[in-house]
Structures are given as structure tokens and as C-alpha cells.
Amino acid sequence: MSSASPLAPPLHPLPRLEREGSIDMSVMPTSNTERSAAAISAVGLRKSYGDKTVLDGLDLHIPAGSVFALLGPNGAGKTTTVKILSTLVTADGGQARVAGHDLAAAPQAVRAAIGVTGQFSAVDGLITGEENMLLMADLHHLSKREGRRVAAGLLERFGLAEAAKKPAQSYSGGMKRRLDIAMTLVGSPRIIFLDEPTTGLDPRSRHSMWQIVRELVADGVTVFLTTQYLEEADQLADRIAVLNGGRIAAEGTADQLKRLVPGGHVRLRFADPSAYRSAASLLREATPDDEALALRVPSDGSQRELRSLLDWLEATGIEADELTVHTPDLDDVFFALTAGADQPALSPEDVR
Numbered sequence: 001m002s003s004a005s006p007l008a009p010p011l012h013p014l015p016r017l018e019r020e021g022s023i024d025m026s027v028m029p030t031s032n033t034e035r036s037a038a039a040i041s042a043v044g045l046r047k048s049y050g051d052k053t054v055l056d057g058l059d060l061h062i063p064a065g066s067v068f069a070l071l072g073p074n075g076a077g078k079t080t081t082v083k084i085l086s087t088l089v090t091a092d093g094g095q096a097r098v099a100g101h102d103l104a105a106a107p108q109a110v111r112a113a114i115g116v117t118g119q120f121s122a123v124d125g126l127i128t129g130e131e132n133m134l135l136m137a138d139l140h141h142l143s144k145r146e147g148r149r150v151a152a153g154l155l156e157r158f159g160l161a162e163a164a165k166k167p168a169q170s171y172s173g174g175m176k177r178r179l180d181i182a183m184t185l186v187g188s189p190r191i192i193f194l195d196e197p198t199t200g201l202d203p204r205s206r207h208s209m210w211q212i213v214r215e216l217v218a219d220g221v222t223v224f225l226t227t228q229y230l231e232e233a234d235q236l237a238d239r240i241a242v243l244n245g246g247r248i249a250a251e252g253t254a255d256q257l258k259r260l261v262p263g264g265h266v267r268l269r270f271a272d273p274s275a276y277r278s279a280a281s282l283l284r285e286a287t288p289d290d291e292a293l294a295l296r297v298p299s300d301g302s303q304r305e306l307r308s309l310l311d312w313l314e315a316t317g318i319e320a321d322e323l324t325v326h327t328p329d330l331d332d333v334f335f336a337l338t339a340g341a342d343q344p345a346l347s348p349e350d351v352r
């Protein structure tokens, strides 16, 4: 499996949208032969339970060595996607390749290349953290000596060395999650699925989990993350996809997604009241704030729009003392894109 830099340019840039227009819900193209090597790719994945369609043609392309976050409201099908891609559940239709292996034709090879942690924890509470690790080492057919070496190293790395001889059921939620990930790493997987890894954790444990993810990625591991926390996706993911109605409603970097919803603006602040007044009279689309001597100019924050604003200021000889770009946050994007899901959806205005 070749690796690709997480800093590679966007594989399928989102289309530019009309500023005042509605959100483009179109699915981004995913079957492009010019793509870089994928750790995970899927085309047209489908899954129904009874007459409920959970996945209705899911397309994915996740470059090796990157973090991909799948967001979606409760019941959107995030866990179902993880279960399919990790061979725990079979899809009704579509194709997927994980670590270069076809999911349907070579599920054993897929299983050997991946690790899965999250909502279905593998931790046995009745035995110690160390015993859990050694059990894992046995499952991976490591020799006793090698198993002890790997277990000790991982327990140390995840801050569990002191608690190693205590039963796992005495661990805090954060410690259990760390043990779960440590157990997954015994097999040195190149791809890890983390299904809601920080749900229920306090902020400190959440940050320590984020650090673990960053370290995994620095080691070249590909991380497929599902999360309810938009900040988590924002912090960790190279690319984020929002799952809604069984399909990917939008996909891109956090910044690209934020540009999808209206509400972004540039704030120009002036020290000189006369400069402020002339700018306000010329920039008709701007919302003035007389008290702060500031103008709020609608903008998607793109380089093109910023350049045209700066060019305009230059041409008119108006000098702003401060220019700040404000993009909507991921909450805005999430609410806007998942309107129509099972629970009441809010418009971007409602959440601003």
C-alpha cells in the first residue's frame, strides 16, 4: 500500500457556490481514476434493514495516511458504514476496497490489515489491562516474549503502565478507551476505524485521545473516524463527509465545508470615522456597525473574494485598520446539511 501525504491538495474540490444561494447538496464525484492511492474506497454501498434503507449508494475515497471523519445525525448509518468496511456486516450492494483488498472477495485480508475500536469495545473488564493486551498478542500469534514486549510498550505509551495489573473494570472511561486502542495496535494495523472514540469522555480525556490519533497518523496509519462532535472532526480530520439520507451530502476539508453555508463575512474595522463613512457609503452590500466603526461584508472567505475586496479598497484609496475573515463553523454546516433528517433540523439562521 503506498502512502499519500495528508497535505495533498483536495482530491475533489467542492464546487463554488453562489453566496446567497442555498446549500449544494450534490454528492461529490468519487470514481476518478486519477486519484491517489486509497486506503479505503467504496462505490455505491447499499444497506437496508427490513424496509429501512440505511445506506443508499455510499461513495468514499480515503487516501492512505489521512484522517477521514464521517459525521451524521443519530441513526444516519455511521456505525453501519464502519461495520461494513470492517467486515462485521455485509453490504447489500456496491463495492469496497480496504487496504487494497476487495471487501467481498478477501475479507480475511481486510481484517488482518485493520483495527476497530469504539462502540463495540474489546476490553474484558474482569481481567487486568496487561492480561487484555497479552490476550490480544496471543490472538495475533506473537511469541510470549514478543507479546510481553509489545504489551509493555503500548501500556507505557498510553499511560496505562501503572494500572496494568488492575482489573480493567476499575479503569475510568478514558483509560478503557486508551486500553481499547492499545489492544487494537498490538496487530500493527495500517488502518484504524474509531467509532465515536470520545463519546462520554471528559475534555481532558478527549484531548488525550486526539493526541493519540495525531500520533497514529504521524506513524502513517489511516484513521476512519465517526463522531458526533464537530469540533473533533475539525481538529483531527483531513477530510470530512456528512452522511444524510443514506448518502454523502457533502465532503471536503473543514474549511471547504464551512464555505458551503451562507453567513461567512469579512469584517473591516476603521480607526478613522471619515474612512469608515466613505467605505460604508460605497460598499452597499455591507452591514455597518457605527459604534465599532466596522463593516460586515458578505464573503465566502475564498482567496478570490478576498482579493477582489482588497483590490477594491486599494483602488478606492480606503484603508481599513483591521480585516478579519469569519467563516461559519461546522455546527452551521451540520445543521444545514442534515435538514430533513429524522430529528427536527434547524436552519443555519437558527443556530447562529
Ligand SMILES: Nc1ncnc2c1ncn2[C@@H]1O[C@H](COP(=O)(O)OP(=O)(O)OP(=O)(O)O)[C@@H](O)[C@H]1O
Pocket (backbone or CB within 6 Å): 049, 054, 072, 073, 074, 075, 076, 077, 078, 079, 080, 081, 228
Ligand atoms: N442490526 C440492525 N437491525 C435493524 N436495524 C438496524 C441494525 N443496525 C442498525 N440499524 C438501524 O440502521 C440505522 C443506522 O444505524 P447506525 O447505528 O449505523 O447509525 P449511526 O449513524 O451510527 O447512529 P448513532 O450516531 O446514533 O450511533 C438506524 O436506524 C438503526 O436503527
